[in-house]
Amino acid sequence: MDIQLKRGLLEVCVLAAIRDEDSYGYQIIKDIKPYIDISESTLYPILRRLETAECLTVRSVEHNGRLRKYYRITQTGIQKLEDFKLEWKEIMSVYQFIAGEDQVNE
Amino acid sequence: MNKEAFLSSLRHALADIPQEDLEKSVEFYSEMLDDRIEDGMTEEAAVSSVGDVSEIASQIRADLPLPTLMRMKMPRRQLRPWEIILLILGSPVWLPILASLFIILLSVYLVIWSLVLSLFAVAIYLICGFVCGIVLSALNYLHVDLLHAALLFGMSCILGGFSIILCMLSVRLIKGVCKLTKSCVLHLKCRLSRKEVKAQ
Known part of the structure; x- marks a missing residue:
């Protein structure tokens, strides 16, 4: 998949993974992995970007005698998800145009 | 591990x-x-x-x-005192050299842009010539001066042809220069970060 496209999709996927309840890094990876390939080294910069953009907040919770960071979606993050859904409708209509054109050419 | x-x-x-x-x-x-x-x-x-x-x-x-x-x-790296003194004493020498190098690079870049843009201007000029020629030939045609009308029409078609070629060329060049600029910036950024890795 195109790198830029994947990067954008991953951001939204991470937001979707923490939409319903707060989650932590490893859990986010496990939730997203069935749909799109993600690793620690890709997740880390995405989380930091989303945090800078105030799409999520971070808090440390004690777990088995160590700290674990939980990520919670903010209103901005929810808005970003909604925007993406709207945008995707436009993209789908473009997709239909592209796919249709291909069929004509064949 | x-x-x-x-x-x-x-x-x-x-x-x-x-x-x-x-x-x-x-x-x-x-x-x-x-x-x-x-x-x-x-x-x-x-x-x-x-x-x-x-x-x-x-x-x-x-x-x-x-x-x-x-x-x-x-x-x-902390600069040693004598290095700082040398840098300050030498500043009348290296500062103008650095500045002029920078200015030269900048002017080369601007010259490239102005060449491309002047080509574009010529293309626009030719398009104007083409439009005027067509209008004039139509006027001559209305005045039943068929010979002149045909001559003007032919010449403006030639102008039109040239202007299309020039337009395409200059659009390509503009895109090329943009691409070059982008890749230069990217290269610079890459070099900066790669040097950091090597410095380990």
Whole structure:
């Protein structure tokens, strides 16, 4: 998949993974992995970007005698998800145009 | 490699990035490893599934903003007093040289742009000629001066043809210069971050 496209999709996927309840890094990876390939080294910069953009907040919770960071979606993050859904409708209509054109050419 | 060895080599690989970024990265990977181990993996398996340290380090570096990368380069080494004195004493020499080098590079860049833009201007001029020629030939046609009308029409068609070729050429050139600029900036950024890696 195109790198830029994947990067954008991953951001939204991470937001979707923490939409319903707060989650932590490893859990986010496990939730997203069935749909799109993600690793620690890709997740880390995405989380930091989303945090800078105030799409999520971070808090440390004690777990088995160590700290674990939980990520919670903010209103901005929810808005970003909604925007993406709207945008995707436009993209789908473009997709239909592209796919249709291909069929004509064949 | 066990968890401790992994984290310390990550620390080593990122030794020159700002302390805060370093601590955050190490914390993140430490938590990731702990979670994997808790999930039933052995320490070794957890470390190897997280990936290669140098790759992780270069990714973290690549994600740092350019100003941070620049700042990282600056305080690498303390200048010795005599170096500072030499720098200040030599400033009448190196400052103008550096400035003029910069100006020369800038002017070369501007000359490239002005060449491209002047080509574009010629193309626009030709288009104007084409439009005027067509209008004039139509006027001559209305005055039943068929010979002149045909002559003007033919000439303006030639102008039109040239202007199309020039337009295409100059659009290509503009795109080319834009691309060149972008790749230069990218190259510069890459070099900056790569030097950091090599400096380890």
